[in-house]
Amino acid sequence: MKVITTKGVVKIYNPDKIPVKALNGVDLEITEGEFTAIVGPSGSGKTTLLNVIGGLDRPDEGDVEVGGHDIDAMSDNQLIDFRKEHIGFVFQAYNLIPVLTARENVEFVMLLQNRPKKERRERAEELLRAVGLEDKMDKRPSELSGGQQQRVAVARALAPKPDFILADEPTANLDSKSTANLLDIMARLNEEEKITFVFSTHDQRVIDRARRVVTLVDGKVATDEVREGKV
Amino acid sequence: MLFRLAWRNIWRNKRRTAITAASILFAVLFATFMESIQKGAWDHMINSVVNYYYGYVQVHEKGYWDEQTIDKAFPLADSLKQLEEKVPEIRKVLPRIESFALASTGEHTSGVMVVGIDPARENAMTNLQGRISNGKYLEDSEEAALVAEGVAENLGLSVGDTIVLISQGYHGVNAAGKYPIKGTVNFGSPELNKQMVYLTLPVAQYFYGATGLVTSLALQLDEQDDIRPVLRALHTELDTSAYEVMDWKDMLPDLVEAKTVDSAGNVIVYFILYLIIAFGIFGTILMMSKEREYEFGVLISVGMHRWQLGLTVWMEIIMLGLLGAFAGILASIPLVYYFYVNPLRFSGDYAAAMEKFGFEAIFPANFEAHIFLLQALLVFIITAILALYPLVKVRRLKPVEAMRA
Numbered sequence: 001m002k003v004i005t006t007k008g009v010v011k012i013y014n015p016d017k018i019p020v021k022a023l024n025g026v027d028l029e030i031t032e033g034e035f036t037a038i039v040g041p042s043g044s045g046k047t048t049l050l051n052v053i054g055g056l057d058r059p060d061e062g063d064v065e066v067g068g069h070d071i072d073a074m075s076d077n078q079l080i081d082f083r084k085e086h087i088g089f090v091f092q093a094y095n096l097i098p099v100l101t102a103r104e105n106v107e108f109v110m111l112l113q114n115r116p117k118k119e120r121r122e123r124a125e126e127l128l129r130a131v132g133l134e135d136k137m138d139k140r141p142s143e144l145s146g147g148q149q150q151r152v153a154v155a156r157a158l159a160p161k162p163d164f165i166l167a168d169e170p171t172a173n174l175d176s177k178s179t180a181n182l183l184d185i186m187a188r189l190n191e192e193e194k195i196t197f198v199f200s201t202h203d204q205r206v207i208d209r210a211r212r213v214v215t216l217v218d219g220k221v222a223t224d225e226v227r228e229g230k231v
Numbered sequence: 232m233l234f235r236l237a238w239r240n241i242w243r244n245k246r247r248t249a250i251t252a253a254s255i256l257f258a259v260l261f262a263t264f265m266e267s268i269q270k271g272a273w274d275h276m277i278n279s280v281v282n283y284y285y286g287y288v289q290v291h292e293k294g295y296w297d298e299q300t301i302d303k304a305f306p307l308a309d310s311l312k313q314l315e316e317k318v319p320e321i322r323k324v325l326p327r328i329e330s331f332a333l334a335s336t337g338e339h340t341s342g343v344m345v346v347g348i349d350p351a352r353e354n355a356m357t358n359l360q361g362r363i364s365n366g367k368y369l370e371d372s373e374e375a376a377l378v379a380e381g382v383a384e385n386l387g388l389s390v391g392d393t394i395v396l397i398s399q400g401y402h403g404v405n406a407a408g409k410y411p412i413k414g415t416v417n418f419g420s421p422e423l424n425k426q427m428v429y430l431t432l433p434v435a436q437y438f439y440g441a442t443g444l445v446t447s448l449a450l451q452l453d454e455q456d457d458i459r460p461v462l463r464a465l466h467t468e469l470d471t472s473a474y475e476v477m478d479w480k481d482m483l484p485d486l487v488e489a490k491t492v493d494s495a496g497n498v499i500v501y502f503i504l505y506l507i508i509a510f511g512i513f514g515t516i517l518m519m520s521k522e523r524e525y526e527f528g529v530l531i532s533v534g535m536h537r538w539q540l541g542l543t544v545w546m547e548i549i550m551l552g553l554l555g556a557f558a559g560i561l562a563s564i565p566l567v568y569y570f571y572v573n574p575l576r577f578s579g580d581y582a583a584a585m586e587k588f589g590f591e592a593i594f595p596a597n598f599e600a601h602i603f604l605l606q607a608l609l610v611f612i613i614t615a616i617l618a619l620y621p622l623v624k625v626r627r628l629k630p631v632e633a634m635r636a
Contacts, residue, residue, distance in 0.1 A: 051631050054532070056532055056630050056631050057631045076537075077536065080531065080534055080535070080536055080537075081534070081536075083532065083533070083534050084533070084534025085534075089532055089533055091529065091532075091634075095526075095529040097236070097526075097530070098243060099236065099239035099240055099242075099243045100236065100239070104232075107232075108232070108533070109533055109534055111232045112533075112534050112535055112536075112539070113534075156533070160534070
């Protein structure tokens with residue numbers, strides 16, 4: 001089942017001054033259960049593509065369908081609700097809420113979904129256990145290592161039971177051991193729970209484990225390689 | 232959760248919180264101090280003037296104030312004497328008979344105001360005895376006079392000399408009398424100094440041919456706040472078709488106007504003060520909003536609605552506002568209390584100039600709870616309004632741009 005479809009997506013920054021075409025007609029389809037890496041040199045449009053797919057930015061041309069919904073047709077508030085229900089985000093800089101504990105960070109999005117307290121707590125604990133942080137649940141981000149924070153971010157992204165997870169350079173700030181650990185967790189979630197992951201990355205360690213590698217060059221899909229047996 | 236998030240955010244950057252709370256604290260402190268000194272100075276000034284002679288409230292025969300003549304004297308009925316028993320806020324009733332006369336000695340003549348008083352009651356309110364510069368104070372029914380220093384100087388009189396008074400008494404009666412000078416009194420006000428002559432009440436009544444009559448009853452009250460209940464009570468107790476009841480504001484419109492003009496001037500000063508305060512607080516809010524733009528972008532990205540984020544930030548600032556305002560009240564109390572107990576005292580030319588107008592150059596602070604609360608509330612309202620800025624910021628925020636910043 002297709003979860004993401006982009007058709008002729010164009011995104012232009014500074015259209016009135018010095019226009020920069022960050023995306024120049026991207027056609028892409030992502031199906032359920034994929035473990036896809038979007039790669040390419042700096043400025044190729046990886047992050048912009050993720051932002052457009054995630055409804056954080058709107059394309060200037062083209063269509064973006066997520067789970068069968070035309071997200072470009074949604075209002076700002078509808079998009080916020082849509083993201084909350086259907087998309088999980090993992091950012092390069094973890095972006096946890098510094099004043100909340102690991103458990104509260106994971107609970108946060110579910111709180112925004114108005115889920116019952118008991119359900120929030122149980123799911124947060126289950127997810128933190130799944131990412132190997134059962135003993136760090138009551139720690140604040142400042143008390144966790146970079147790798148641990150990123151695992152909390154993955155748990156947070158999974159909390160609302162999204163259709164897929166968008167991860168923008170998730171390993172960029174991690175050492176080798178933490179990267180391997182994080183990738184193991186995401187691979188396991190992908191295999192066992194069929195969660196779809198889409199990464200933008202430069203990191204060869206991530207690329208090596210991806211089942212599909214989409215290469216962007218100058219805002220266009222240059223290659224799209226599906227590899228068997230990875231992850 | 233939003234409240235918890237707001238509360239924890241306050242303590243996340245303690246230095247920022249301290250700066251914001253301190254700017255609110257100092258705002259409350261300055262505004263409270265200014266207001267308490269200004270109000271205290273005016274209260275003191277009004278108390279001085281009112282207690283100097285007029286009293287907070289006076290009762291006259293209807294129409295006396297517009298046409299101040301001895302012919303408007305009225306009998307001092309028992310019901311009037313008993314006012315201090317009937318109305319608890321009235322501490323003392325001071326009966327007076329007042330009119331103008333010519334005072335002379337030898338070849339000198341001068342226009343004076345001859346006032347008949349009850350010496351003990353008069354002293355209780357105006358501290359007349361404390362103003363004796365030479366000689367002694369009057370005793371009940373004594374046939375003697377107290378003269379203001381200016382009068383004594385004009386007529387070349389001193390204690391022990393005799394002053395001759397001539398006037399037109401009640402309903403055209405010839406009024407004439409001579410009285411030994413028992414003492415001289417000094418008034419700060421030049422107006423009073425050059426015209427006041429005091430006799431005891433029965434002696435003045437006899438002089439004016441108005442036995443048993445008075446022209447006014449000055450009422451001594453404990454405090455200004457008692458004026459309103461006293462006026463209400465007097466309108467019930469007295470026949471208002473026969474008597475007029477006036478408070479100090481009716482009798483001293485010039486003083487009221489001076490206070491109004493001064494307050495109007497202070498509006499500008501307060502405006503500037505609040506403007507400085509507002510800019511100080513706004514600076515910290517601006518800094519906080521800018522600093523957290525990235526975080527705001529993330530929160531919107533993960534599904535937080537703008538109104539939820541705006542409400543969280545607004546609650547943070549409101550809590551800071553409450554904290555700062557409360558701390559401001561606590562900090563103001565000892566400062567204002569110090570100047571309430573140890574008033575600012577001016578000396579030199581400024582003090583001399585004030586004393587000429589009958590005012591002591593003393594500026595005590597007003598130590599009343601409502602000043603603290605009002606100023607804290609005003610600063611809090613300013614903070615609450617300024618706290619709307621992050622809401623505008625959040626409303627316009629584009630998450631991608633915020634996270635790229």
